[in-house]
Amino acid sequence: DADVTQTPRNRITKTGKRIMLECSQTKGHDRMYWYRQDPGLGLRLIYYSFDVKDINKGEISDGYSVSRQAQAKFSLSLESAIPNQTALYFCASSRGSYEQFFGPGTRLTVL
Amino acid sequence: AQSVTQLGSHVSVSEGALVLLRCNYSSSVPPYLFWYVQYPNQGLQLLLKYTSAATLVKGINGFEAEFKKSETSFHLTKPSAHMSDAAEYFCAVSGQAGTALIFGKGTTLSVSS
Numbered sequence: 001d002a003d004v005t006q007t008p009r010n011r012i013t014k015t016g017k018r019i020m021l022e023c024s025q026t027k028g029h030d031r032m033y034w035y036r037q038d039p040g041l042g043l044r045l046i047y048y049s050f051d052v053k054d055i056n057k058g059e060i061s062d063g064y065s066v067s068r069q070a071q072a073k074f075s076l077s078l079e080s081a082i083p084n085q086t087a088l089y090f091c092a093s094s095r096g097s098y099e100q101f102f103g104p105g106t107r108l109t110v111l
Numbered sequence: 112a113q114s115v116t117q118l119g120s121h122v123s124v125s126e127g128a129l130v131l132l133r134c135n136y137s138s139s140v141p142p143y144l145f146w147y148v149q150y151p152n153q154g155l156q157l158l159l160k161y162t163s164a165a166t167l168v169k170g171i172n173g174f175e176a177e178f179k180k181s182e183t184s185f186h187l188t189k190p191s192a193h194m195s196d197a198a199e200y201f202c203a204v205s206g207q208a209g210t211a212l213i214f215g216k217g218t219t220l221s222v223s224s
Binding site (some may be wrong): 004042043044090092104 | 120155156201212
């Protein structure tokens with residue numbers, strides 16, 4: 001079984017819809033992250049959480065919100081999706097500042 | 112603050128040739144440095160990491176990288192490219208104070224026969 005899982009893997013939605021992407025990890029890590037990947041732009045950090053009560057904005061948090069429901073779960077929400085949020089979204093986890101382990105990604109298309 | 116610059120968004124080599132992917136970083140604290148690989152339609156997989164131990168770091172699949180503080184570089188190399196090395200490679204930096212990883216924009220490696 002994968003250590004970091006993301007659901008759904010693919011999602012097509014319409015402008016203005018609320019979308020939630022979910023992430024779970026079984027590695028016992030304290031830190032979790034959400035990134036988006038766009039061609040030519042690499043991975044950009046959206047939000048990160050160092051523990052259940054600690055949420056931090058990343059480089060591109062506008063239009064997104066997150067919830068750390070438990071140490072193992074970290075969800076990303078788009079309150080009102082817009083087409084330029086079409087991207088590949090990755091969740092990751094880490095123990096402290098050590099390497100991050102990534103999920104398989106969620107491909108989101110906003111029409 | 113940390114930042115990463117990957118020189119060259121696309122590198123093409125022949126099978127058996129040397130692979131060199133360049134990464135320069137900026138960090139106000141001693142950095143942790145990472146190289147990740149992303150194969151088509153997959154997530155990111157750690158290739159290797161530098162965490163202030165040996166400056167020459169060996170990773171998986173024959174890759175290695177050397178931390179050069181004076182040049183603020185962490186270039187990735189492999190002596191002989193294989194077709195299976197074709198992928199996108201990302202360099203990343205993290206400060207020891209515990210910030211999230213900051214990624215470069217990636218370098219796509221193409222390998223021709």
